Amino acid sequence: MASTTPTETPPAPPAASRRAASTGRVGDKVFLGLSRGSGILLLAIMASIAVFLGYRAALAISENEGDFLTTFDWNPAGDPPVFGIAVLLFGTVVSSIIAMAIAVPVAVGIALFISHYAPRRIAAPLAYVVDLLAAVPSIIYGIWGALFLVPYLGGLNLWLDEYLGWTYVFDKTEVGVARSLFTVGILLAIMILPIVTSVSREVFLQVPRMNEEAALALGATRWEVIRMSVLPFGRSGVISASMLGLGRALGETMAVATVLSPSFVISLHILDPGGGTFAQNIAAKFDEADQFGRDALIASGLVLFVLTLLVNGAARLIIARRKEYSGANA
Amino acid sequence: MAKRIDISGLSAFYGSHKAIEDISMTVEPRSVTAFIGPSGCGKSTFLRTLNRMHEVTPGGRVEGKVMLDDENLYAREVDPVAVRRTVGMVFQRPNPFPTMSIFDNVAAGLRLNGSYKKTELNAVVERSLRGANLWNEVKDRLNKPGSGLSGGQQQRLCIARAIAVEPDVLLMDEPCSALDPISTLAIEDLIGELKERFTIVIVTHNMQQAARVSDRTAFFNLSAVGQPGRLIEIDETERIFSNPSVQATEDYISGRFG
Numbered sequence: 001m002a003s004t005t006p007t008e009t010p011p012a013p014p015a016a017s018r019r020a021a022s023t024g025r026v027g028d029k030v031f032l033g034l035s036r037g038s039g040i041l042l043l044a045i046m047a048s049i050a051v052f053l054g055y056r057a058a059l060a061i062s063e064n065e066g067d068f069l070t071t072f073d074w075n076p077a078g079d080p081p082v083f084g085i086a087v088l089l090f091g092t093v094v095s096s097i098i099a100m101a102i103a104v105p106v107a108v109g110i111a112l113f114i115s116h117y118a119p120r121r122i123a124a125p126l127a128y129v130v131d132l133l134a135a136v137p138s139i140i141y142g143i144w145g146a147l148f149l150v151p152y153l154g155g156l157n158l159w160l161d162e163y164l165g166w167t168y169v170f171d172k173t174e175v176g177v178a179r180s181l182f183t184v185g186i187l188l189a190i191m192i193l194p195i196v197t198s199v200s201r202e203v204f205l206q207v208p209r210m211n212e213e214a215a216l217a218l219g220a221t222r223w224e225v226i227r228m229s230v231l232p233f234g235r236s237g238v239i240s241a242s243m244l245g246l247g248r249a250l251g252e253t254m255a256v257a258t259v260l261s262p263s264f265v266i267s268l269h270i271l272d273p274g275g276g277t278f279a280q281n282i283a284a285k286f287d288e289a290d291q292f293g294r295d296a297l298i299a300s301g302l303v304l305f306v307l308t309l310l311v312n313g314a315a316r317l318i319i320a321r322r323k324e325y326s327g328a329n330a
Numbered sequence: 331m332a333k334r335i336d337i338s339g340l341s342a343f344y345g346s347h348k349a350i351e352d353i354s355m356t357v358e359p360r361s362v363t364a365f366i367g368p369s370g371c372g373k374s375t376f377l378r379t380l381n382r383m384h385e386v387t388p389g390g391r392v393e394g395k396v397m398l399d400d401e402n403l404y405a406r407e408v409d410p411v412a413v414r415r416t417v418g419m420v421f422q423r424p425n426p427f428p429t430m431s432i433f434d435n436v437a438a439g440l441r442l443n444g445s446y447k448k449t450e451l452n453a454v455v456e457r458s459l460r461g462a463n464l465w466n467e468v469k470d471r472l473n474k475p476g477s478g479l480s481g482g483q484q485q486r487l488c489i490a491r492a493i494a495v496e497p498d499v500l501l502m503d504e505p506c507s508a509l510d511p512i513s514t515l516a517i518e519d520l521i522g523e524l525k526e527r528f529t530i531v532i533v534t535h536n537m538q539q540a541a542r543v544s545d546r547t548a549f550f551n552l553s554a555v556g557q558p559g560r561l562i563e564i565d566e567t568e569r570i571f572s573n574p575s576v577q578a579t580e581d582y583i584s585g586r587f588g
């Protein structure tokens with residue numbers, strides 16, 4: 001390191017700088033090799049995972065007597081084996097939609113409060129607490145959901161049933177505890193809140209001062225500044241943040257498995273217990289499944305993977321379409 | 331409607347740091363007043379006290395009085411948001427709303443003030459863009475983003491946005507310092523036209539520019555770094571540049587410091 005050269009010895013700098021230059025070149029080579037090697041390794045690992053999973057999934061699907069996409073059942077051990085992902089797909093998508101519908105507006109609100117409304121004294125601790133929520137392991141959320149959320153959501157469920165029951169969606173047709181997709185959605189919302197909040201907050205804090213002053217100087221109120229400058233600038237960031245959260249919601253396993261009472265039905269009465277998600281189904285069945293059963297679960301896992309890819313692709317499209325108008329080229 | 335600004339005993343602070351001290355002057359309506367002075371002497375700070383933008387900086391605080399005709403902008407009951415709607419501002423770096431189209435940029439201020447019919451908006455947007463000498467260049471792409479224009483066009487777009495709401499006063503903080511000479515000339519011409527309708531205050535570090543565009547010039551200075559800036563003198567631009575009454579002004583203008 002050139003900086004370790006003592007300041008008292010004037011002739012040292014040339015030697016030091018030559019040394020720095022030569023190690024720099026070797027460093028370049030080492031770094032190039034290292035990064036190229038790990039890149040290739042990563043691709044190889046991913047390809048082998050994909051081949052392995054695809055092969056096992058194909059084995060299972062070729063033996064399946066039911067339609068893999070439309071069957072409302074999961075019985076790979078039966079004779080003949082019948083299993084399908086319809087219920088899992090439905091449950092995964094519905095619980096994630098509920099989670100997003102609750103978490104994104106709340107997260108954006110909290111993020112705006114931290115970045116633009118709260119005095120520093122409050123903003124910093126609040127941001128810290130929200131970040132802390134992200135560190136709670138999901139099994140803890142699951143236990144909390146099962147022991148607290150499920151019993152205490154009973155009242156909310158009854159209220160929703162009574163006043164919004166006419167919407168069909170909130171019509172509760174079965175009595176019993178709230179081990180429903182709705183409860184799962186709320187739990188997932190709480191779990192993804194921190195990540196969506198902290199990413200959104202960072203984006204809102206990066207809005208250039210001059211963008212906000214443009215609005216202020218026109219006589220915009222604080223809320224109007226947020227509407228004219230902050231939200232448009234943060235839009236693509238909020239979408240990315242939501243996708244991160246959605247990715248977590250789609251794949252969440254333990255918390256869902258702990259709260260949901262699974263059943264192979266599709267019902268839009270989201271307050272009724274039952275339903276299932278990809279990850280929850282895999283977690284619940286993997287241990288007791290035989291080889292074939294595990295291959296079937298792998299096939300369902302691949303569908304989840306594709307679903308996640310599609311969601312991410314859609315998000316990228318949304319962001320790219322607005323690129324011309326994004327703050328990036330200001 | 332152009333209004334007279336009467337400033338008396340004005341000081342501005344950043345936290346405990348006093349940036350400008352005890353400034354009193356009058357800015358005449360329908361004229362261009364230029365602020366010159368070495369960098370750091372508080373020109374921007376002073377300008378931003380005139381539309382109550384100074385107080386949006388954390389720790390920003392103002393003492394003194396700014397009368398817009400017969401209304402004190404710093405009176406207790408005055409809403410700073412309302413002040414900024416009547417005192418427009420153009421910044422050093424062009425700052426159109428990057429996510430808005432050219433049309434929406436110009437219409438932004440109007441939309442803040444209430445709802446307008448599409449035909450009214452169209453008329454105001456055209457008038458403002460014409461007023462900013464930008465109409466011919468953008469009339470075929472009003473729906474394109476404002477951030478796609480050149481720097482000089484963006485700055486004229488910002489001027490169009492500011493004059494669309496018919497402010498009483500237009501403040502400009504070194505509006506040409508980020509622009510090339512041709513765009514600078516375009517803006518200077520524009521300022522000459524705008525002063526028929528508005529009271530204009532322009533900060534500039536370019537002495538020729540002050541001489542070219544302004545009717546009156548105010549010279550600011552600070553006695554030492556860290557000391558608050560003060561108004562040294564304000565006079566007809568011609569006088570300031572030919573025969574200023576304070577030696578420091580002459581030194582500054584003749585390039586002896588600053």
Ligand SMILES: Nc1ncnc2c1ncn2[C@@H]1O[C@H](COP(=O)(O)OP(=O)(O)O)[C@@H](O)[C@H]1O
Binds near residue numbers: 367368371372
């Ligand atoms: N946001 C700020 N926070 C603290 N001090 C500031 C801020 N902006 C400007 N100042 C200080 O106020 C003084 C005047 O600055 P400014 O008004 O920008 O001068 P000018 O525009 O004449 O160059 C300077 O000493 C500067 O350091």
Ligand SMILES: [Mg+2]
Binds near residue numbers: 373375
């Ligand atoms: Mg300045």
